[in-house]
Amino acid sequence: MTDTTSPAAFTELVNLAARTLGAGVVAANDELFAEKENLIVAAPAEFRPHTFGHKGQIMDGWETRRRRGAGADEPHPTDADHDWAIVRLGVAGVVRGVVVDTAHFTGNYPETGSVEGASVPGAPSPEELAAAEWTELVPRTTLRGDTAHEFPVELEQRFTHVRLNIWPDGGVARLRVYGEVVADPRDLDGLTFDLAAQESGGVATGASDRYFSSPHNLNSLGRAAVMGEGWETRRRRNKDHDWVELKLAGEGEVLAVEVDTTHFVANCPGWASVSGRDGSGEWFDLLPRTRLQPDTRHRLRVTPQRPVTEARLNVFPDGGVARLRLTGRLTEAGRAALALRWLNLVPAAEAEQALAEAGLSAAEAASVSAARPFADAASARATVDALQPQDTPDGADTTRRRAAIWRLLGV
Structure with a gap:
């Protein structure tokens, strides 16, 4: 049985199925009780007892109708009868782990489930996805009610879609697909772009503090809608400072830096600097220590010194930053x-x-x-x-x- 007492290491990776990255639930064979789109809602599932709609208790998840057999002599579904939902990943990548969360589904959770992956470029239709070649990521396994099931995946392959299968029916609150982004290089040819962006393969690899929110928020798509969508540290009580390290999409030259403190008013850092590192392992300044203003997008041109593969945002002494952008271009x-x-x-x-x-x-x-x-x-x-x-x-x-x-x- 999967250990659910502590988070698996893969949950520290990027959620490839995040709607903020462009993920969507493109098809499901049934969603009579609760909509398939709930599977990738960012917030944890909630339960409000005795909240009924025309089809029964309203559940914060994906829930299918109760399956029945072929007739009075065979009232039960066959062993093969099952429901499914297909999720388009926000960005394609290697899947390192999956979380199938049956939160609040107690008398109506599936008996078993599995997860498959496929790679179908472009914007395929549900019919094209149904005909695709699917690879098993998580074999069919027993599920429990009101449980976040964590399944590591050990396949070295790039996927664009995943399919959640449940037997014979029931409800799943959330589906998380954690992994490493693998961008199509042809999409980046000749462009300047944000070398730190999640959608291109940038990823936060370490942080001094993540008390209030995750450092993965720093390089998410779009602008933060609220303060909680940035990275914020606890109040520092010594003379040190906080930092986040990021691996970039690839070796590149940084041409401009954006440090965005939008929504951080009374908890904005006083100053920030950005360092880069190449294959030598030596850190050097991309942006020297610079004064920050609250609730402001600071956009600053920098002069490329040498290519970098990693970057480090330093904030003095503590506080929150909504987004970090490192605009540049890949080296050959x-x-x-x-x-x-x-x-x-x-x-x-x-x-x-x-x-x-x-x-x-x-x-x-x-x-x-x-x-x-x-x-x-x-x-x-x-x-x-x-x-x-x-x-x-x-x-x-x-x-x-x-x-x-x-x-x-x-x-």
Whole structure:
């Protein structure tokens, strides 16, 4: 039985199924008692007793009708009969753990459940998702009522959607899908963007204090609607300061910094600085210690010194910050590393399509895809160079193939 007495380590990662990142519940076979959209509501589920609507007690979750058998002689559902809901992840990524929360469902929770994942690029319809290839993330397992079930996942694959299955029927309050964002490098080509943003793969990796709210709020999408949607520390009683460290989407050059204290009025830090770190492990200033004003977006241009892979926001002495933005651009090495990770993690069909679109033949794309995972960009290029020549002039194949892998990986 899953231990639910303490949070699993994966719950400290980004919730890929957060509506603030763009997640949505795109389909469900039934939602007669309670709407499927409740599954990804950010707040914990609530219960208000004796609150009845036209279809019964109003539940803060997703709840299906009671299943019945084929007829009077077979009144019970079969072992295969089950309900399901499909969630589009806000950002695609590697799933490290899932929480299936049956909070407040006591006499109406499912007997068992499972979770599957699929990778379908673009904006597929429910019909296209139904026909997709689904991979088991959490095998069918027993569920309990009023319990947050934590399931670690150990699959090295990128997913865009998850499907929650429940047998034979019942209700689930919340579904959380924690993991690591894996952006499509083609979406970032030639752009300046927020290198720290969750949607691009930036993630908070450590913080001195998270008493009032999570450091993951710092690099969420959009602006904070209330103070609780930022990062805030307790009041410091010594002469030190607070900080958050973030891993960036990839190695890049920071061109501008935004420190947003919106909604923080009497608890805004007095000053802030931003440091960067590269492969050497040495921290250096991106933004020197700068005076902050309450409830203000501070937007500051900076001069790139050298590429960074990590950043650290320091606030003096304590307080709250709504958002941190680090606008910049990937280096060639950063773009190549991002692309290689993406290529290694997408399903074979998706990798073959991307390689074919870059310029390889279908047969060549299938051969390169089958050779994954690649340890580094050089091994990917070597695999392309080793492909058998086609009926083209001498050297033309190698030139074409190298151009194709360069377009995809930048090597």
